Amino acid sequence: MPHPVFRKDPPVSGAGALELIVRGDPALLAIVRLSLLVTVSATALASLIGLPAGALLALARFPGRTALVVAINGLMGLPPVVVGLAVFLLLSRSGPLGSLGLLFTPTAMVLAQALLITPIIVALTRQTIEALWEEYSEELSAMGVSRGSAVATLLWDLRFPLVTILLAGFGRAAAEVGAVIMVGGNIDGFTRVMTTSIALETSKGNLDLAIGLGLVLIGLVLAVNALAWGVRQWAGAHAG
Amino acid sequence: MRSTIASAVLALALIAGGAAATSAQKKPEAAAQSIVVASTTSTQDSGLFGHILPLFKAKTGIDVKVVAQGTGQALDTGRRGDADVVLVHAKAQEEAFVANGFGVKRQDVMYNDFVLIGPAADPAKAKGGNDIVAALKAVATTKSPFVSRGDKSGTHSAELQLWQVAGLEPQKAKPIWYREIGQGMGAALNTAAAMGAYVLADRGTWISFKGKDSLAIAVEGDKRLFNQYGVILVDPAKHPHVRKDAGQAFIDWLVGAEGQAAIRSYKINGQQLFFPNASPSG
Amino acid sequence: MRLEDITLRAGGSLVLDDVSLPLARGVTTVLLGPNGAGKTTLLKVAMGLVAPTSGRVDEATACGGAPRKAFVFQRPVMLRRSAAANVAFALRAASRPAATGEVDALLARVGLGSLGSRPARLMSGGEQQRLALARALARAPGIIFLDEPTASLDPAATKAVEEIIKSMIADGVTVVMSTHDLGQARRLADRTAFMARGRLLETGPAGAFFSAPATREARSFLAGDIVL
Numbered sequence: 001m002p003h004p005v006f007r008k009d010p011p012v013s014g015a016g017a018l019e020l021i022v023r024g025d026p027a028l029l030a031i032v033r034l035s036l037l038v039t040v041s042a043t044a045l046a047s048l049i050g051l052p053a054g055a056l057l058a059l060a061r062f063p064g065r066t067a068l069v070v071a072i073n074g075l076m077g078l079p080p081v082v083v084g085l086a087v088f089l090l091l092s093r094s095g096p097l098g099s100l101g102l103l104f105t106p107t108a109m110v111l112a113q114a115l116l117i118t119p120i121i122v123a124l125t126r127q128t129i130e131a132l133w134e135e136y137s138e139e140l141s142a143m144g145v146s147r148g149s150a151v152a153t154l155l156w157d158l159r160f161p162l163v164t165i166l167l168a169g170f171g172r173a174a175a176e177v178g179a180v181i182m183v184g185g186n187i188d189g190f191t192r193v194m195t196t197s198i199a200l201e202t203s204k205g206n207l208d209l210a211i212g213l214g215l216v217l218i219g220l221v222l223a224v225n226a227l228a229w230g231v232r233q234w235a236g237a238h239a240g
Numbered sequence: 241m242r243s244t245i246a247s248a249v250l251a252l253a254l255i256a257g258g259a260a261a262t263s264a265q266k267k268p269e270a271a272a273q274s275i276v277v278a279s280t281t282s283t284q285d286s287g288l289f290g291h292i293l294p295l296f297k298a299k300t301g302i303d304v305k306v307v308a309q310g311t312g313q314a315l316d317t318g319r320r321g322d323a324d325v326v327l328v329h330a331k332a333q334e335e336a337f338v339a340n341g342f343g344v345k346r347q348d349v350m351y352n353d354f355v356l357i358g359p360a361a362d363p364a365k366a367k368g369g370n371d372i373v374a375a376l377k378a379v380a381t382t383k384s385p386f387v388s389r390g391d392k393s394g395t396h397s398a399e400l401q402l403w404q405v406a407g408l409e410p411q412k413a414k415p416i417w418y419r420e421i422g423q424g425m426g427a428a429l430n431t432a433a434a435m436g437a438y439v440l441a442d443r444g445t446w447i448s449f450k451g452k453d454s455l456a457i458a459v460e461g462d463k464r465l466f467n468q469y470g471v472i473l474v475d476p477a478k479h480p481h482v483r484k485d486a487g488q489a490f491i492d493w494l495v496g497a498e499g500q501a502a503i504r505s506y507k508i509n510g511q512q513l514f515f516p517n518a519s520p521s522g
Numbered sequence: 523m524r525l526e527d528i529t530l531r532a533g534g535s536l537v538l539d540d541v542s543l544p545l546a547r548g549v550t551t552v553l554l555g556p557n558g559a560g561k562t563t564l565l566k567v568a569m570g571l572v573a574p575t576s577g578r579v580d581e582a583t584a585c586g587g588a589p590r591k592a593f594v595f596q597r598p599v600m601l602r603r604s605a606a607a608n609v610a611f612a613l614r615a616a617s618r619p620a621a622t623g624e625v626d627a628l629l630a631r632v633g634l635g636s637l638g639s640r641p642a643r644l645m646s647g648g649e650q651q652r653l654a655l656a657r658a659l660a661r662a663p664g665i666i667f668l669d670e671p672t673a674s675l676d677p678a679a680t681k682a683v684e685e686i687i688k689s690m691i692a693d694g695v696t697v698v699m700s701t702h703d704l705g706q707a708r709r710l711a712d713r714t715a716f717m718a719r720g721r722l723l724e725t726g727p728a729g730a731f732f733s734a735p736a737t738r739e740a741r742s743f744l745a746g747d748i749v750l
Contacts, residue, residue, distance in 0.1 A: 093321035093479060101481065103322050104276055104307055132602075139599040142571060142592075143615040143657070153611070157602040185276075185307035188290070203426030204285050205451035239602040239641050 017212030032216060035174065035193040038106055042113035043170045050118045050169075051162065054125025058133060059151065069126065075119035081178030087112040088182045104185035109193070112179040117169040124165045128158055160235030167228040171221055194220075274303035275486045278315075278323035281424035282395060283469075284308035286352075286444030286513055292502040296493055302486050310424065312392030318342055318472070321479030324487040327471045327494075329394035334470045343472035347495055350503050350514040352444050354398055354465040357429070358458035359436040366438070372462040376406045383417045385437035386410070389428050390420030398467060399440045405464065429455070442467055444513040469514075471495070494518070523589065523665065527577035528567055530560075537563050538574065539720040545665065545698055547589075550691055552711035552728070553700040556749045559717040561700035562596070565667045568698065569593045589664030589696070590616075596670040598654030600642035605634055605653050608642045612657035624660075632656045632686050648679025655686050659695075666690065668699035672706065684709065704744070708732060716740045718749055 020028050057069065089095050091103040091111075102108045132154055140150040155162070177195035184191030186200060194217045201210040283289065284306060293304045307317060311328045318326040319342045326343065328334060329351075337343045356375055358366055363384040366375035379386050388411065389396040403410060410418040421431055425445040432439035433453040441449075446457070459465075471491050476482040493499045495518035503516045523545050530538040538560045545551055545568065553561040566572040568579060569591055581588035601608050609628050610620035618624070629635050632652040637645065642653060651671060658666050671687070672680040680703075687710060691697055701707055707714060711728035716737070723737050735741045743749045 093481065094319075098321070099481075104305065135599045136601075138571065139595060140615075142569065142595070143612055144661070145615045149615075153601070185305075185309075187305045187307055190305055203281070203424055203430070204445075205426055205430060205449045207451065235602075237641070239604075239643070 017208045020212050038109045039173045041110045042173050045114040046118040050121030054122040058126045058129035072123045080176040083116045084179035084182030108183040109180040112183045113173040117173050121169045128161050164228040171224050273486045275324040276305050277325045278317040279327040281308045282442045282445045291506040295502045310391045310393040318474045324483045329467050329469045330397050346470045346472050349469045349471045350516045351468045352514045355457045356459035357455050358438045360454035366458040369459050370461045373406045375459045385417050387428050387432040387437045387439040388420045390422045447508045523581045528574045529576045531575045541722045550712040551698045552707045553715050555717035560720040562669050592658035592661045592663035593667045594654045594658050604639050605642045606638035612660035616661040628656045648675050665696040
């Protein structure tokens with residue numbers, strides 16, 4: 001990992017932060033790339049589990065279902081640092097999954113973030129599917145559609161709302177610092193992401209750099225939200 | 241339905257797999273040797289590692305991953321076996337670590353010193369002195385604001401010991417001018433700058449700290465402000481997975497001529513921060 | 523087909539009480555009665571969406587083989603797609619090929635020929651009702667059940683829908699519908715079935731019903747009174 005330029009020659013004015021971004025400082029880019037890698041992977045993993053789980057929860061009826069729905073809605077508000085602590089204790093060498101040697105690696109960060117956002121994806125998916133299923137199920141069965149096909153139809157018609165749910169999960173994961181700093185260790189060049197860098201540089205008094213990273217992070221979050229908005233608009237115009 | 245859901249799941253799995261694969265591209269680097277060193281935030285913030293670790297890597301090809309935490313947490317990381325080597329500056333705690341069977345041996349590596357930082361207004365009239373104990377007494381008497389790290393770190397232990405020598409225990413009495421923040425050195429300096437308070441800092445973090453504002457060194461040079469660093473290999477008998485060969489290689493380099501020279505050569509603004517003092521017998 | 527002795531209990535109450543009704547081919551049957559009489563439920567039982575607690579639905583026809591059935595709900599649910607996609611979906615669901623020509627023909631038949639690419643959920647109430655009819659016709663049904671097809675429509679839309687219903691009847695589709703609109707019943711019915719409180723009180727040729735209703739409740743209803 002090349003010694004980062006910004007550590008030795010810090011910018012002396014706020015404009016310096018923007019200069020780093022515009023110049024495409026390689027260390028800055030590496031941090032941004034790792035952040036995206038971790039959060040995209042975490043979102044993919046959480047979706048793999050969360051979308052089917054949310055669909056199942058929306059459509060199946062079993063004793064204790066209501067309690068489960070309430071519990072998952074509550075888990076949406078899991079504090080990231082608590083998730084970080086839980087995963088840390090699991091992955092520590094002294095913990096149950098210690099033999100995997102995953103602590104202080106990007107994989108641990110992916111796992112922690114995935115754990116954090118899965119409840120969000122499950123809860124929002126359930127809500128979205130349940131609402132439309134109430135409308136669709138009778139109409140589709142009158143059309144002679146099998147239950148399985150009806151579910152597939154529902155999911156296809158919900159493809160845009162489901163994408164915005166994934167974007168919501170992504171946004172939440174990208175913005176958190178508590179989980180990744182605990183399980184990643186904020187190791188220079190290895191597990192340091194935008195949020196943990198901001199925390200570190202602020203604590204070192206490198207506020208200009210911290211602000212620079214903050215601008216990139218805000219830009220990312222805004223872009224994701226704009227994308228979600230765009231998807232909703234397009235879906236509204238084309239599918240109603 | 242099954243086929244549609246299955247294909248959606250497959251698509252997501254492919255995305256996840258792709259992401260994992262690109263992150264796995266980092267693995268070949270890590271498959272080359274690497275060790276995890278648990279050290280302190282003040283050491284990390286001083287920039288020392290950024291200077292010496294590339295030299296070590298160039299020599300041995302071993303990647304050193306530093307997890308920077310408070311001293312208490314760094315030792316705990318070693319206890320849990322989540323690090324291969326521990327490098328902190330709290331001799332008593334380090335010796336206990338070894339005595340309790342978590343570490344193989346403790347060796348001196350280097351020292352830096354603490355300085356008492358104070359606000360420009362200098363309400364305790366401590367500036368320019370070289371007696372830390374007298375300065376602390378003055379801070380207490382004048383009830384000047386004082387920021388403590390309060391995080392079981394090496395700096396925190398040193399601070400408490402100095403108060404004890406001064407015959408005071410503000411961490412127990414908790415008077416209003418004594419502010420424990422439970423965070424690292426950078427945060428403590430930020431807080432002190434914002435509050436116009438005194439704070440005990442290691443010189444390394446102080447020199448490279450960017451937000452000095454109107455803070456300045458009040459007291460320095462007192463022998464009691466010495467800050468000794470020790471390095472310990474986490475005991476492989478306790479944690480068999482510890483990479484003891486690479487870890488020992490790091491320790492040997494650190495206390496050997498090359499590592500000591502590397503430490504000596506690290507300067508900020510022309511000032512040397514750390515003074516190597518490993519004993520030749522190792 | 524015929525409904526024989528249909529009784530349905532749900533949630534502790536008697537929704538349908540021993541209802542028997544023949545639904546002959548080519549005879550337009552209109553269910554009349556106050557709200558809560560059980561008209562919608564009877565239609566759903568006939569369609570097979572709801573199972574009766576007792577009684578049976580006999581679907582054998584004189585030529586053998588059950589007729590293809592279709593149902594249009596009072597508030598039809600549009601799929602979140604274009605109008606044409608909704609029709610295509612209905613065709614595929616009925617195991618019929620969803621050729622563009624067929625879709626266009628069905629849309630044209632209900633007067634929505636130019637609105638094929640409009641998102642169905644953004645269409646007006648009248649347009650959605652007509653689209654629901656197109657979806658029903660996509661099944662090439664022998665019998666269509668319509669639950670209050672013009673209940674929420676303005677007069678222009680109502681007229682358009684009635685024209686479509688008349689054309690369906692002319693094409694040989696058996697229409698069984700419920701309505702609140704006595705005028706509509708007069709216009710469309712061959713046979714009426716008057717229900718109240720889950721029971722079939724009177725059934726027979728429409729003309730006879732309107733001119734000389736047999737039961738007290740029917741007379742009250744036709745006079746515009748509230749029938750409890």
